[in-house]
Amino acid sequence: MNNKISLFILLNCSVLQMAFSQNTMTNTTKDALNNLSGSQKINANSVMYGVPTAPSQVIGDFFYDSTFVESKVVLVGDKTVYETFARLDLKNDVLEIRSVGGNRWIDGNKISFFTLNQKNTVSPTLFFNVKNFICEEEKKNGFFEVLQEGKGLVLQYTKLSVRKPTYVPALGTGDLNYKILREIEYFYAIDGKAKKISNSKKSMIAIFGDKKDDVAKFISQNELDLKSRNGLSKLFNYYESVK
Numbered sequence: 001m002n003n004k005i006s007l008f009i010l011l012n013c014s015v016l017q018m019a020f021s022q023n024t025m026t027n028t029t030k031d032a033l034n035n036l037s038g039s040q041k042i043n044a045n046s047v048m049y050g051v052p053t054a055p056s057q058v059i060g061d062f063f064y065d066s067t068f069v070e071s072k073v074v075l076v077g078d079k080t081v082y083e084t085f086a087r088l089d090l091k092n093d094v095l096e097i098r099s100v101g102g103n104r105w106i107d108g109n110k111i112s113f114f115t116l117n118q119k120n121t122v123s124p125t126l127f128f129n130v131k132n133f134i135c136e137e138e139k140k141n142g143f144f145e146v147l148q149e150g151k152g153l154v155l156q157y158t159k160l161s162v163r164k165p166t167y168v169p170a171l172g173t174g175d176l177n178y179k180i181l182r183e184i185e186y187f188y189a190i191d192g193k194a195k196k197i198s199n200s201k202k203s204m205i206a207i208f209g210d211k212k213d214d215v216a217k218f219i220s221q222n223e224l225d226l227k228s229r230n231g232l233s234k235l236f237n238y239y240e241s242v243k
Contacts, residue, residue, distance in 0.1 A: 062091035
């Protein structure tokens with residue numbers, strides 16, 4: 001009899017303990033859920049302490065085109081034409097050559113000119129070492145890309161710069177990444193002398209000599225964008241056609 005009473009009391013205590021535990025868990029869960037009612041969504045400006053931000057990355061690259069393409073290279077003081085696959089590293093001023101035994105690099109100062117067979121182009125793109133020209137502006141290293149040939153050469157020069165991250169942790173705003181920026185400059189070369197092409201219409205037409213009035217009229221009638229490659233191409237095509 002005593003054993004039965006003891007067992008009964010033990011079972012009832014266990015049931016009460018389980019009920020109390022369940023009730024406590026339920027209340028704890030409710031409290032937690034109630035606290036979530038005033039929550040806010042995480043967005044770009046949210047700061048969660050203890051949670052690290054994503055690492056910085058580099059957006060862009062230093063190559064004229066990162067793909068290796070067919071290339072022909074002529075070195076300074078050498079008339080030999082070397083055929084290979086290459087890509088131009090604008091930052092380090094080198095031509096990277098694809099090789100079975102491992103890639104190799106040719107210092108830009110050792111190259112007189114070279115071509116790259118770019119995709120979607122009718123003919124190879126020609127690059128001249130800037131040292132082949134006398135520049136009226138500051139001394140430059142690297143290469144001029146030939147955009148157009150005729151009475152003179154229309155040339156493009158690409159400058160690289162790196163924009164550092166602007167992210168401010170305390171505010172949670174800004175950009176985490178480094179960005180490779182490209183600045184394009186245009187030149188017009190005659191008899192080995194390269195002059196920078198100004199974006200201003202007045203300065204631009206001055207290089208066309210006795211044809212400047214015709215050129216000025218053409219620019220106005222066609223509303224050419226003198227800062228764009230396409231606009232310059234149309235302009236010099238017209239100049240070449242003027243008798």
